[in-house]
Amino acid sequence: MAEFVYENDRLLFTEEMREEYTVLVPQMAPYHFEYFVSAMNSEGYKAELLKTTDYELIHEGMKYSHNDICVPAMLVIGQFIDAIKKRGIDAHKVALIITQTGGGCRASNYIALLRKALKKANLAFVPVISLNAGGLEKNPGFKVSPRLLHKLHDAMLFGDLMMTLVNQTRPYEIKKGETDALRQTIDRELEGYFQHKTLFSWHRQKRVSKKMIKRFKRIPVDRIKPKPKVGIVGEIYVKYSPLGNNHLEATLEQEGCEVVTPPLYDFFLYTFDSRAYDITQYGGPKKERFLLKMFIWYVEVRRHKIRKMLKRSGFDPGVAYKKLKKLANGFINHGTHTGEGWLLTAEMVDLIQHGAPNIVCTQPFGCLPNHIAGKGMIKKLKKHYPESNIVAIDYDTSASKINQLNRINLMVSNAFRMLEKED
Ligand code: SF4
Numbered sequence: 001m002a003e004f005v006y007e008n009d010r011l012l013f014t015e016e017m018r019e020e021y022t023v024l025v026p027q028m029a030p031y032h033f034e035y036f037v038s039a040m041n042s043e044g045y046k047a048e049l050l051k052t053t054d055y056e057l058i059h060e061g062m063k064y065s066h067n068d069i070c071v072p073a074m075l076v077i078g079q080f081i082d083a084i085k086k087r088g089i090d091a092h093k094v095a096l097i098i099t100q101t102g103g104g105c106r107a108s109n110y111i112a113l114l115r116k117a118l119k120k121a122n123l124a125f126v127p128v129i130s131l132n133a134g135g136l137e138k139n140p141g142f143k144v145s146p147r148l149l150h151k152l153h154d155a156m157l158f159g160d161l162m163m164t165l166v167n168q169t170r171p172y173e174i175k176k177g178e179t180d181a182l183r184q185t186i187d188r189e190l191e192g193y194f195q196h197k198t199l200f201s202w203h204r205q206k207r208v209s210k211k212m213i214k215r216f217k218r219i220p221v222d223r224i225k226p227k228p229k230v231g232i233v234g235e236i237y238v239k240y241s242p243l244g245n246n247h248l249e250a251t252l253e254q255e256g257c258e259v260v261t262p263p264l265y266d267f268f269l270y271t272f273d274s275r276a277y278d279i280t281q282y283g284g285p286k287k288e289r290f291l292l293k294m295f296i297w298y299v300e301v302r303r304h305k306i307r308k309m310l311k312r313s314g315f316d317p318g319v320a321y322k323k324l325k326k327l328a329n330g331f332i333n334h335g336t337h338t339g340e341g342w343l344l345t346a347e348m349v350d351l352i353q354h355g356a357p358n359i360v361c362t363q364p365f366g367c368l369p370n371h372i373a374g375k376g377m378i379k380k381l382k383k384h385y386p387e388s389n390i391v392a393i394d395y396d397t398s399a400s401k402i403n404q405l406n407r408i409n410l411m412v413s414n415a416f417r418m419l420e421k422e423d
Helices: 015-020 030-042 055-064 071-086 106-120 146-172 178-193 202-217 236-240 248-254 264-282 286-312 321-326 341-353 368-373 375-384 401-422
Strands: 022-025 047-049 094-099 128-131 229-234 258-260 358-364 389-395
Touching: 022 030, 022 071, 030 047, 030 146, 030 178, 030 236, 055 071, 055 106, 071 094, 071 106, 071 236, 094 106, 106 128, 146 178, 146 202, 146 248, 146 258, 146 264, 146 286, 178 202, 202 286, 229 236, 229 248, 229 341, 229 401, 236 358, 248 258, 248 358, 248 401, 264 286, 264 321, 264 341, 286 321, 321 341, 341 358, 341 368, 341 375, 358 368, 358 375, 358 401, 368 375, 375 389, 389 401
Parallel strands: 022 047, 022 094, 094 128, 229 258, 229 358, 358 389
Antiparallel strands: none
């Protein structure tokens, strides 16, 4: 049995625990987190992704945390406690992992809320690991080694690529279920991909991406009748998580739309870029700024190659980060980087300019950053782009699903009307 070690009252995840414990990972982005877990497991962790999508688990979050905190925090806390209490997991053999963005938002403080909730639920002996890029909290049993970091980078690229391919193929497939079946096959194959022991895997990553695109291209589709493109933007958790947004992607597809969800990597580049921006504006280590800029450059080189392959095969590759950043000009300052900040506005401009003027702007109720950079921008965008058809949807513990659906349906019927007019 692993010994408990504390640092300033914080229970550490020790090397012994790494051998014995299962690390539970909350589900946020279904296309990406599956690969993150495979990457972690290939490096000797026993990680498990929580796939529960029953909204009732929010009650566990509400029971053990203040009801004034944001919905994403309640859902993540609820998902963890629900898994430990109800799903037969041995509470003495699990650790939890949660991301800390390090920004000014409450997302940086979820970890403290989670520990408080565990204490209240008599689970204070469960260690909580922080996954962050700024060295906010350290644990002897959890280290992001250069190889794991590179694998997580590959996982992010594969997640974004898979999301693009599925969203651009599934609505048009002739034989229903073919896209999902291919996705499952590739997901299984990618588990093996992460087992490699080399530090860099550029060529393999490129080769696998090329093969993925080719296989999706082979799925027979019918694109004669166009479908309205609907973009999903907003707060990071409710934007990607089906648990957080009541299965928004599936709902929109059922309504006959093609979903366009911006890449998750853009959010991470934006987070690093925001730190570099702060150093330029307010001072700080120049070396850190240089490294952040180098990292963004490196990721963009890798992503550029994937975008080129996508374009060659007839898929819409999306825009480069630098170009995306410029789209915020004239609407919102790049210094607005709490929560999703200027990125949210830039994503909406990008969607409007690239054939998806229909947008669902998802936001947790009471999420101040998103009310400014998301909902707050709709009027200005409408003035600039009269064709934009944006609906802001609040996700709240008490928000009725019917109300959300009614608003989404209204936006979708406008989208169809606009498409008919164009025709
Ligand atoms: S962005 Fe909004 S929902 Fe997310 S942590 Fe901040 S306030 Fe909460």
